Amino acid sequence: MATVVCLERDSLGAQFQLPPLSAPHEWRNYPTTLPEQIVVRLRDADIAVVNKIILNEKILAQLPKLKLIAVSATGFNNIDVSAANRMGIQVCNIQNYAGIGVAEHIFMLILALRRNLIKYRQKVQTNYWQQCGQFCFTDFPIDNLHGQTLGIIGAGDLGQHVAKLAQAFGMKIQFAAREGQPADGHKVEFQNVLQTSDILVVSCPLNEQTRNLIAREQFAQMKSNALLINAARGGIVNEQALLDALTEQQIAGAGFDVSDNEPPKEDSPLMQAAQLDNCILTPHIAWAATESRETLIAQLIENIQGFLDGHPRHIITI
CATH class of the missing domain: 3.40.50.720 (NAD(P)-binding Rossmann-like Domain)
Structure with missing residues (x-):
């Protein structure tokens, strides 16, 4: 037995x-x-x-x-x-x-950041809408996803689900080749994806090849209006480099559902990043739909x- x-x-x-x-x-x-x-x-x-x-x-x-x-x-x-x-x-x-659920969570983060959902909600909670004297207020930028370029690191089940949702939004999709590998008919050279993506989604596993895959050098190549989304594994993105990139405005924002250590320490770089207006951190729940x-x-x-x-x-x- x-x-x-x-x-x-x-x-x-x-x-x-x-x-x-x-x-x-x-x-x-x-x-x-x-x-x-x-x-x-x-x-x-x-x-x-x-x-x-x-x-x-x-x-x-x-x-x-x-x-x-x-x-x-x-x-x-x-x-x-x-x-x-x-x-x-x-x-x-x-x-x-959980590919469908995680992909939906990823787009929840993307939409909340691109349309500044949290900032607008906070303003409404302080009665700012009533005070502004207009039928609406547009204090924070709002961007459509249609026409933006989505870079996906990882072409497995999760990456494919993310791509399907991106297609529905009318986004341009590019899958990244492994770092150091040439582009082929289906994937774009890694550095090119970093440099041209408006939104970059991490959907690859964590291993020795992907640990700290995105660090200070990679953030320096990204567009200043770019978002970085990680609902795959902590450790793929260097958390100190992420905090620096957000505070130095190298990128526009980040949405994370994972941490290098879970739960993260209160003073960790990721927890510090989560206090910023341009970062959303959720507690590793993207997978957890019923x-x-x-x-x-x-x-x-x-x-x-x-x-x-x-x-x-x-x-x-x-």
Whole structure:
């Protein structure tokens, strides 16, 4: 009988039920898990269910019984997949479950920034509308998305959903080639995308190649009216460079749903940026639509059931 241990049950939402597995098993849930509790809780586990918990080579070496790490998310940068593979531990993740929801969240951020929604709402709350003496007031710039150029870094499921929404707004779309790679028929050279995009959306995974992909040098190449949107992973954008770019008006604004550390420290550069008028920060909720979470949980159970049945799904190899 397999022992399944879920170390971060609260990350799935307590209101969502986990469908039962058909294979004989023991399932243990822990709402949250501290780093020093990981090995103790997984010592007799055959399958570990994790989200953001770090499982590095040192930890995995202490878990000789572990056979599967089921990541309840798409991103797996917190797992040393190479070490797990060497130890005979398979790793699976959730795929293509929240692209629509995250893309909608991205456009919520874009529209709020381009049309200065927050500033106008704040003015209305202070009774400024009544005081201005006009049927409307236009104190802050308002720009249409139609005709603007949207650059997308990452052409996977999320990037494709973002592109579809951008098409509906009448935007010009360009996918960025990997940094250092030449343009081809489908992608534009990376520096060219930086220099020509009115709005730049990050939709790629975090790995060694993409960490600090956008830092001071890249901000210096962007248009002064550009927006930067990141609902992919923290760490892809250097947060200190972002704060500097916003305060020095190298770019017009930023919308973020992710942080390098989550939750971020109160004095982190990203939290300082979030206090500025031209930056919106949401708490990693772009993925969390009810429909997306239901799909995630169903796929998580399918991944575990498939492994137990001898038909592994969504296995990651490096």
